Amino acid sequence: MTTDNINADNCFVCGKKNEAGLKVNFRMENKVCLGEYYGLQSHVGFGNIIHGGIIYALLDDAMANWFYLQGAVGYTAKASIRYRSQMLVGDSGLITAQLVSKKSKMLSMKGSLSLLESKTVIAECEGRFILSSSDSIALTSEKLS
DSSP: OOGGGOOOTTOTTTOSSOTTSOOOOOEEETTEEEEEEEOOGGGEEETTEEOHHHHHHHHHHHHHHHHHTTTOOEEEEEEEEEEOSOOBTTOEEEEEEEEEEEETTEEEEEEEEEETTTOOEEEEEEEEEEEOOHHHHHHHHHHOO
16 A cells, blocks of 8 residues: 555644644655644643644654655554653744664654744654555665665
8 A cells, every 4th residue: 555545635733624633734855754833722731832742643643754755654553752841822843753763564763843943842752653565665665764
């Protein structure tokens, strides 16, 4: 299975047709998946602080988009997050994700969210992803690095 067969338009984080979604536009640059996020009042946990679940969702989806944008399909097997600072309503953040290692169908990834203006690290995430099929493995052997 490749991304040609998958419609992600309703994804909560990156789907363009999900009205309740975050609509993050991910792209690849120099083997790094990049996206930007702007903190909205509707995304808070309390006060003016963006909910940690929103931050985790951004990082998980950035790591998944790293291989999705290269034509592979997979799923989160395991992930851990370390929150380092708060993100407030009105803050703009840069989301990054990259490959750490690949072994057979298992990808080890890392991601981070930092404020665009001050470069303050908001959170860092490590994840392991399972590619979904042998078709993806054949594709990734050539493309993913």
